[in-house]
Amino acid sequence: MKTLVLVGHPEIENSTTQQFLKAAAQPLSDVKWTAISEPIEVETQQALLKQADRIIFEFPLYWYSAPAILKLWEDRVLTNHFVVEEKALVQKEFGLVVNFSQKESAFVAGGGEEFTLSEILRPYQALAHKAQMKYLPIFSIPQFAYLTDEKRQRLLVDYQVYLSAPAKPSFDQKTDWLLNRLEASDFPANSQLVFDEIKNRQAELEDLKFQVSEIKAGELDE
Amino acid sequence: MKTLVLVGHPEIENSTTQQFLKAAAQPLSDVKWTAISEPIEVETQQALLKQADRIIFEFPLYWYSAPAILKLWEDRVLTNHFVVEEKALVQKEFGLVVNFSQKESAFVAGGGEEFTLSEILRPYQALAHKAQMKYLPIFSIPQFAYLTDEKRQRLLVDYQVYLSAPAKPSFDQKTDWLLNRLEASDFPANSQLVFDEIKNRQAELEDLKFQVSEIKAGELDE
Numbered sequence: 444m445k446t447l448v449l450v451g452h453p454e455i456e457n458s459t460t461q462q463f464l465k466a467a468a469q470p471l472s473d474v475k476w477t478a479i480s481e482p483i484e485v486e487t488q489q490a491l492l493k494q495a496d497r498i499i500f501e502f503p504l505y506w507y508s509a510p511a512i513l514k515l516w517e518d519r520v521l522t523n524h525f526v527v528e529e530k531a532l533v534q535k536e537f538g539l540v541v542n543f544s545q546k547e548s549a550f551v552a553g554g555g556e557e558f559t560l561s562e563i564l565r566p567y568q569a570l571a572h573k574a575q576m577k578y579l580p581i582f583s584i585p586q587f588a589y590l591t592d593e594k595r596q597r598l599l600v601d602y603q604v605y606l607s608a609p610a611k612p613s614f615d616q617k618t619d620w621l622l623n624r625l626e627a628s629d630f631p632a633n634s635q636l637v638f639d640e641i642k643n644r645q646a647e648l649e650d651l652k653f654q655v656s657e658i659k660a661g662e663l664d665e
Numbered sequence: 666m667k668t669l670v671l672v673g674h675p676e677i678e679n680s681t682t683q684q685f686l687k688a689a690a691q692p693l694s695d696v697k698w699t700a701i702s703e704p705i706e707v708e709t710q711q712a713l714l715k716q717a718d719r720i721i722f723e724f725p726l727y728w729y730s731a732p733a734i735l736k737l738w739e740d741r742v743l744t745n746h747f748v749v750e751e752k753a754l755v756q757k758e759f760g761l762v763v764n765f766s767q768k769e770s771a772f773v774a775g776g777g778e779e780f781t782l783s784e785i786l787r788p789y790q791a792l793a794h795k796a797q798m799k800y801l802p803i804f805s806i807p808q809f810a811y812l813t814d815e816k817r818q819r820l821l822v823d824y825q826v827y828l829s830a831p832a833k834p835s836f837d838q839k840t841d842w843l844l845n846r847l848e849a850s851d852f853p854a855n856s857q858l859v860f861d862e863i864k865n866r867q868a869e870l871e872d873l874k875f876q877v878s879e880i881k882a883g884e885l886d887e
């Protein structure tokens with residue numbers, strides 16, 4: 444599965460969040476991580492979109508949507524012909540990676556921002572609907588600057604899963620994917636701990652599943 | 666009351682809708698109708714905003730939000746300092762004039778666009794909330810190209826009301842405002858018909874109100 448990440452940020456080089464995510468995406472061979480910049484070459488961009496199975500818009504939330512550069516990309520590249528007549532994006536997956544300075548809890552009715560992220564990002568969901576793409580759950584990154592090293596490590600893994608694991612994975616699919624990646628050792632060396640932790644948890648999970656199936660079998664015998 | 670209209674359109678000169686609206690706004694002395702263009706001068710724009718009592722974003726719907734030029738204006742002019750710290754927009758009214766090629770009826774769950782305009786334009790409502798502005802009902806213009814002359818005439822009046830009449834006007838306020846404007850004769854000559862129609866309806870309304878009050882008075886006597 445091929446993933447295309449389109450990053451909309453006016454100063455990517457100065458964004459610690461985007462530099463972190465760029466580094467996190469780098470080991471993933473099926474992920475193309477690109478920063479949108481002018482001039483926008485419509486045909487090149489459309490060709491990239493066609494090759495992708497999963498398309499990700501990645502951006503900081505500026506006034507409740509993407510920075511202008513990403514909107515410019517949409518206005519130019521997503522022609523009516525390409526999206527509606529040619530149906531070039533049908534059945535592709537479409538995800539959003541959005542970072543912001545507020546706490547996640549601000550995005551509720553009565554909270555500091557009054558509306559949920561799902562509501563605020565509705566224009567992208569409407570685009571997915573129009574293009575007949577499968578809209579993925581939003582990947583939100585609140586207050587990146589305050590994350591501890593441990594939380595950054597978890598973010599890195601979750602982000603990699605979002606870019607390249609099956610959409611809406613089950614716990615099993617997620618752990619399988621992670622174990623494969625870890626064993627392929629395209630992860631940083633210090634992730635041995637994560638590796639062990641996951642293996643332990645998976646063993647535990649399989650134990651529990653066995654117990655549940657035993658109980659059920661018992662019930663059927665009665 | 667002063668109104669500032671900020672138009673976001675990449676080719677205003679070629680837009681019949683925007684040229685129509687520009688002409689409709691022209692006779693209104695308290696309305697400043699401006700097309701956003703680069704370079705965006707932040708201090709000039711902030712000064713214009715401060716002078717306004719009502720701020721209008723006017724744009725065609727491109728992928729469920731404003732064209733990139735208006736987003737660029739937002740990203741540059743609406744600094745956190747200006748909006749949140751200085752609270753420069755508090756208590757101002759904030760409206761949207763949005764035109765699109767779809768039928769209005771497409772914007773419902775199960776319709777062609779799946780979401781309502783109120784949902785799709787949530788990012789602007791979130792901005793109004795953050796800036797403590799009063800969010801006005803959206804002024805939508807579906808399928809301008811197909812409007813008959815009569816409907817265009819009605820649109821012209823409704824648009825003028827949206828720009829310069831009291832917000833959420835009662836029927837009385839709306840007719841008073843219209844009669845004043847018409848008597849000041851800053852309307853096109855062919856609007857005599859509209860004028861007569863409104864006068865007739867107002868007389869009718871006053872009749873009905875009188876009858877209702879008589880009935881109520883009778884009830885109290887019993």
